[in-house]
Amino acid sequence: MREAAFVKQNKDKWSTFEKALKSGRNFDPDALSDLYIEITDHLSYANTFYQGSNTARYLNALASQAHQKIYKTKRESKNRIVSFWKTEFPTMFYQHRRELLIAFLVFVFFALVGAFSSANEGDFVRSILGDGYVNMTLDNIENNNPMAVYKQQGEFNMFLGITINNIKVAVFAFAFGIFLGIGTLYIMLRNGIMLGSFQYFFYEKGLLWESARTIWIHGTIEIAVIIIAGCAGLVLANGILFPGTYTRLESFKRGVKNGLKIMVSTVPFFILAGFLEGFVTRHTEMPDWLAIIIITNSLALVLFYYIIYPYQLNKKKQYATHQLH
Numbered sequence: 273m274r275e276a277a278f279v280k281q282n283k284d285k286w287s288t289f290e291k292a293l294k295s296g297r298n299f300d301p302d303a304l305s306d307l308y309i310e311i312t313d314h315l316s317y318a319n320t321f322y323q324g325s326n327t328a329r330y331l332n333a334l335a336s337q338a339h340q341k342i343y344k345t346k347r348e349s350k351n352r353i354v355s356f357w358k359t360e361f362p363t364m365f366y367q368h369r370r371e372l373l374i375a376f377l378v379f380v381f382f383a384l385v386g387a388f389s390s391a392n393e394g395d396f397v398r399s400i401l402g403d404g405y406v407n408m409t410l411d412n413i414e415n416n417n418p419m420a421v422y423k424q425q426g427e428f429n430m431f432l433g434i435t436i437n438n439i440k441v442a443v444f445a446f447a448f449g450i451f452l453g454i455g456t457l458y459i460m461l462r463n464g465i466m467l468g469s470f471q472y473f474f475y476e477k478g479l480l481w482e483s484a485r486t487i488w489i490h491g492t493i494e495i496a497v498i499i500i501a502g503c504a505g506l507v508l509a510n511g512i513l514f515p516g517t518y519t520r521l522e523s524f525k526r527g528v529k530n531g532l533k534i535m536v537s538t539v540p541f542f543i544l545a546g547f548l549e550g551f552v553t554r555h556t557e558m559p560d561w562l563a564i565i566i567i568t569n570s571l572a573l574v575l576f577y578y579i580i581y582p583y584q585l586n587k588k589k590q591y592a593t594h595q596l597h
């Protein structure tokens with residue numbers, strides 16, 4: 273972009289920011305911080321493409337002034353971890369709702385493909401789930417205990433093994449984003465087809481409700497955060513493919529950083545899913561209403577933290593930013 277076009281595109285924002293700094297009135301430090309980040313991004317771009325120009329010098333002075341103001345007024349949290357979970361991550365994650373939607377749609381599509389293929393190809397379920405698992409489950413069905421697989425291991429060993437395995441899948445979904453997102457989409461494809469095949473297998477045996485009420489006790493959170501890990505992989509890929517106004521290297525770094533933040537956010541949810549699978553799912557004798565409550569609350573938790581809460585924080589930030597004008 274030519275320097276004149278760059279200035280024309282952003283000068284109103286710079287002017288507004290400069291006036292807010294000089295006004296001396298009280299303003300939301302978080303909103304000012306967000307604007308400061310944008311100004312420093314512009315400064316980085318100007319130093320790269322217009323080094324030594326008046327534009328670069330102006331932005332450097334503006335960023336320096338803002339830095340002093342922010343660190344004088346911003347209410348820093350005493351607990352960095354709390355700040356991350358409460359504001360930093362949800363605010364950042366809202367920017368990546370498009371990647372989340374893509375990961376979700378890809379997963380759902382291939383889950384339907386898995387179910388459709390299982391319905392039309394007799395050996396498809398065995399090719400996906402393996403002969404050992406299918407034969408074991410058929411034996412369990414014959415013994416009137418179709419969900420016995422969740423009772424074979426001790427609670428803690430199952431919790432630990434499942435949690436580690438789920439985190440490993442999530443790490444692959446993120447790391448494979450380095451292959452321009454194709455690797456991430458493959459992980460979504462593979463897990464989606466597996467889920468669709470799995471559920472159709474029980475549907476075919478007349479056990480759809482029995483399987484769903486049991487599996488989704490832990491599966492609601494487990495599947496949701498695998499999709500969120502897929503979102504992290506697409507964020508990484510997006511940083512490579514679409515650098516925007518950044519250099520490709522800088523865009524890649526930002527994609528890695530944001531993707532890692534998303535991955536960190538999933539760890540407690542994977543632990544919770546592992547706990548539910550190890551200690552709760554095995555109680556197949558629990559009444560339907562209790563299973564429904566657990567599944568509903570799990571879904572509400574994921575939807576609130578990853579969709580509703582980030583939206584609320586974004587609206588609040590927009591309002592605070594508007595107050596600066």
